[in-house]
Amino acid sequence: MAPIPQSNVDVLIVGAGPAGLMLALWLSRLGVVTRIIDKRTDKVFSGQADGLASLDKMTFSPTKLCFRFQARSLEILDSFGIGDRVWKEANQMFEVSFWNPNPDGRIQRNSRVSNNVAGLSRFTECVLHQGRMEKFFLDGIAASYPHPATPTHQIKVERMVIPTSLSIDETRVDDEDAYPLTITLQNLTEEEATPTQRLSNLSDGLFRSNLANDDIPQMIENSGGRKDVREEIIRAKYVVGCDGAHSWTRKNLGKDFEMHGEMTDYIWGVLDIVPITNFPDIRNRCMIHSESSGSLMIIPRENKMVRLYIQLTEVSPNGGRIDRSLITQEAIFKAAQKIISPYKLDYHYCDWWTAYQIGQRVGDKFDKLNRVFLAGDAVHTHSPKAGQGMNVSMQDTYNLGWKLGLVCKKVLRREVLSTYELERKQIAKELIAFDHKFSRLFSGRPAKDILDETGVSMEEFSNAFNMSHLFTSGLGVNYQPSPLVSKPAEHRIVKTDLEVKADQVAAYDSAQSTLYLAKNCIPGMRFPSFQVIAHSSAQHWQLHHKMPSDGRFRLVVFSGDISQPTRQSLVNDLGSWLSTDLLPKYPTIALSPGSEPHAGTMKFMPDRSPSIIDVLLIHTAKRSDVEMLRDLHHVYHPFDPKLGWDYDKVFVDEESYHHGNGRAYEGYGVDPEEGALVIVRPDGYVGLLASLERKGWEEVAKWFRGVLRTV
Numbered sequence: 001m002a003p004i005p006q007s008n009v010d011v012l013i014v015g016a017g018p019a020g021l022m023l024a025l026w027l028s029r030l031g032v033v034t035r036i037i038d039k040r041t042d043k044v045f046s047g048q049a050d051g052l053a054s055l056d057k058m059t060f061s062p063t064k065l066c067f068r069f070q071a072r073s074l075e076i077l078d079s080f081g082i083g084d085r086v087w088k089e090a091n092q093m094f095e096v097s098f099w100n101p102n103p104d105g106r107i108q109r110n111s112r113v114s115n116n117v118a119g120l121s122r123f124t125e126c127v128l129h130q131g132r133m134e135k136f137f138l139d140g141i142a143a144s145y146p147h148p149a150t151p152t153h154q155i156k157v158e159r160m161v162i163p164t165s166l167s168i169d170e171t172r173v174d175d176e177d178a179y180p181l182t183i184t185l186q187n188l189t190e191e192e193a194t195p196t197q198r199l200s201n202l203s204d205g206l207f208r209s210n211l212a213n214d215d216i217p218q219m220i221e222n223s224g225g226r227k228d229v230r231e232e233i234i235r236a237k238y239v240v241g242c243d244g245a246h247s248w249t250r251k252n253l254g255k256d257f258e259m260h261g262e263m264t265d266y267i268w269g270v271l272d273i274v275p276i277t278n279f280p281d282i283r284n285r286c287m288i289h290s291e292s293s294g295s296l297m298i299i300p301r302e303n304k305m306v307r308l309y310i311q312l313t314e315v316s317p318n319g320g321r322i323d324r325s326l327i328t329q330e331a332i333f334k335a336a337q338k339i340i341s342p343y344k345l346d347y348h349y350c351d352w353w354t355a356y357q358i359g360q361r362v363g364d365k366f367d368k369l370n371r372v373f374l375a376g377d378a379v380h381t382h383s384p385k386a387g388q389g390m391n392v393s394m395q396d397t398y399n400l401g402w403k404l405g406l407v408c409k410k411v412l413r414r415e416v417l418s419t420y421e422l423e424r425k426q427i428a429k430e431l432i433a434f435d436h437k438f439s440r441l442f443s444g445r446p447a448k449d450i451l452d453e454t455g456v457s458m459e460e461f462s463n464a465f466n467m468s469h470l471f472t473s474g475l476g477v478n479y480q481p482s483p484l485v486s487k488p489a490e491h492r493i494v495k496t497d498l499e500v501k502a503d504q505v506a507a508y509d510s511a512q513s514t515l516y517l518a519k520n521c522i523p524g525m526r527f528p529s530f531q532v533i534a535h536s537s538a539q540h541w542q543l544h545h546k547m548p549s550d551g552r553f554r555l556v557v558f559s560g561d562i563s564q565p566t567r568q569s570l571v572n573d574l575g576s577w578l579s580t581d582l583l584p585k586y587p588t589i590a591l592s593p594g595s596e597p598h599a600g601t602m603k604f605m606p607d608r609s610p611s612i613i614d615v616l617l618i619h620t621a622k623r624s625d626v627e628m629l630r631d632l633h634h635v636y637h638p639f640d641p642k643l644g645w646d647y648d649k650v651f652v653d654e655e656s657y658h659h660g661n662g663r664a665y666e667g668y669g670v671d672p673e674e675g676a677l678v679i680v681r682p683d684g685y686v687g688l689l690a691s692l693e694r695k696g697w698e699e700v701a702k703w704f705r706g707v708l709r710t711v
């Protein structure tokens with residue numbers, strides 16, 4: 001018998017859903033040796049739109065899920081250069097309508113409100129199907145290797161592969177150079193990798209539902225008698241289980257990794273159809289509560305489709321046992337017709353349908369020995385209606401990816417990996433609490449009047465909806481104090497509504513800490529983006545566009561008016577200190593060639609920053625009063641012998657020629673008289689606020705000493 005092949009890899013990712021693909025994207029940008037496997041054949045996701053002949057003018061997606069992209073997810077994808085593709089193709093949702101029963105029991109529109117809070121982000125919620133999302137991720141990963149000197153370890157999803165064993169050599173987990181994890185992989189045949197019902201009915205997505213059983217044991221049993229089973233042994237530094245709700249990785253980590261939570265009696269059906277209807281708000285997001293037939297949510301999609309989430313009251317009458325045989329496409333559709341009546345609803349084309357049972361569960365532990373990590377549905381599950389799952393799952397690995405990558409590159413201290421569980425478990429718990437509340441309000445029976453205590457008051461429901469925006473947009477994430485987030489412990493706030501920001505600013509003000517220096521750059525929250533003007537060219541930019549996800553930390557210098565001699569000399573003294581003292585301790589790493597923003601469309605340009613810390617200067621002087629090369633220290637325009645000066649680091653907060661005034665200082669909450677220094681982590685979250693004066697420099701140095709390894 002031929003020997004089993006063996007190889008080493010820095011990171012093995014199990015599962016190529018949103019969480020796994022986001023991690024692969026990060027690691028491709030950082031040039032980390034990575035493999036990613038998935039049990040499914042890609043035929044599950046692609047190329048099977050044959051049944052659409054009657055509608056052949058439309059291009060439908062052979063999708064399994066449609067995803068609602070929240071504003072923060074779009075910002076993240078944009079930082080990898082793929083956000084604009086989602087934004088252009090997706091259906092953007094601007095309005096939400098609430099429909100409730102009138103005194104005669106007939107549904108009527110109670111209100112229409114904005115689906116997003118203005119001013120939180122340059123993006124708003126939008127919807128796109130999973131197939132396109134996966135394509136953009138795969139293109140983004142491929143774009144990380146555009147140069148002829150492409151690394152041999154280019155990341156590609158290896159499909160129809162499962163892990164069958166995982167062991168950890170605990171004596172070697174603290175050795176940075178060791179590969180303490182051993183994993184056996186096994187290939188599957190096309191048939192083994194295709195969910196059973198998918199073979200017979202293409203639009204049936206029940207295999208993807210939490211009502212379906214885990215199919216891994218069956219896959220292993222089916223492949224047991226096969227002569228051509230191929231095995232492979234991998235030794236890895238890190239394994240990340242992104243393998244969904246039935247996570248094999250989690251189950252292999254033992255009892256400490258069980259999920260806790262509960263299932264409810266609420267069963268919901270999902271239909272993706274092109275509706276034929278006289279319901280007036282079909283192209284709006286709608287929340288419909290009928291008098292006694294359950295609730296319905298409408299999510300307008302691309303290509304004239306809509307997604308309907310339909311409460312199924314008849315499969316578990318009076319909250320009793322679910323009769324799964326009653327869950328059919330027809331039954332789900334009939335339930336929808338009943339809820340929306342007296343309006344008519346019909347369809348010719350159904351793209352996909354499924355059903356699920358609402359439940360909320362979260363794992364106790366997100367990592368084992370900082371060597372095996374769990375992310376996404378593998379460690380938290382909840383109902384899909386609030387559109388959070390893909391977003392939170394992707395954001396888990398957005399949080400983990402740069403940390404793992406920079407530890408593999410020996411830039412970041414290994415202890416920092418502990419912040420993954422600290423930061424993401426908190427978010428998972430907030431998500432579960434939010435989902436619990438939202439699901440109860442949406443699945444509950446509408447109250448008949450104010451004396452009806454068991455029914456849901458529609459005022460309570462729409463208030464909860466309005467208050468939830470900051471959380472559901474992903475922009476309310478507020479990580480706790482840690483080496484990566486410098487703020488007083490008492491400001492650990494875990495609320496999930498709009499009051500958060502106001503509360504925090506007030507709390508920080510009263511604490512008289514440095515946090516007043518940039519009131520809207522709250523440590524632990526994402527650094528916002530405002531329009532600024534390039535000093536060198538007068539071009540307007542969103543500042544986020546100058547902060548791509550390339551593994552660098554950013555030191556943003558809010559200098560105020562640098563045409564004033566005293567301020568200019570302070571900023572230049574800071575420049576000397578940075579270039580002689582701080583930055584040489586943390587030199588640049590060999591990032592993957594595609595790390596430039598918008599790598600897919602831009603020609604390859606090597607990075608010129610001398611350090612892993614990128615310095616950006618935002619000032620308020622008149623552009624004509626300052627000559628960048630003459631007046632400013634070279635740290636603000638680094639020189640490369642082959643490429644000349646870098647003109648992309650100095651920006652002004654002033655009116656643009658054609659795009660108005662970004663009022664960035666106002667947006668960031670910085671007083672130009674005072675100025676500020678802000679450390680932004682590679683994932684865009686604020687790490688530290690410090691004074692522009694010398695006392696702030698030591699704070700900055702201390703923060704970096706706590707997280708980075710020196711040369």
Ligand code: FAD
Binds near residue numbers: 017209242246390
């Ligand atoms: P998954 O997407 O489940 O991906 C896991 C991957 O791992 C899969 O590709 C699987 O094939 C693979 N895998 C599993 N086990 C193994 C193994 N042993 N070996 C190898 N590979 C393995 N979320 C939103 O944000 N917005 C929405 O609008 C939304 N709508 C939804 C609608 C429905 C009907 C459902 C069911 C979910 C919805 N969700 C939505 C939730 C969302 O789909 C999940 O939260 C999200 O997909 C989780 O991503 P993940 O990468 O963690 O896991």
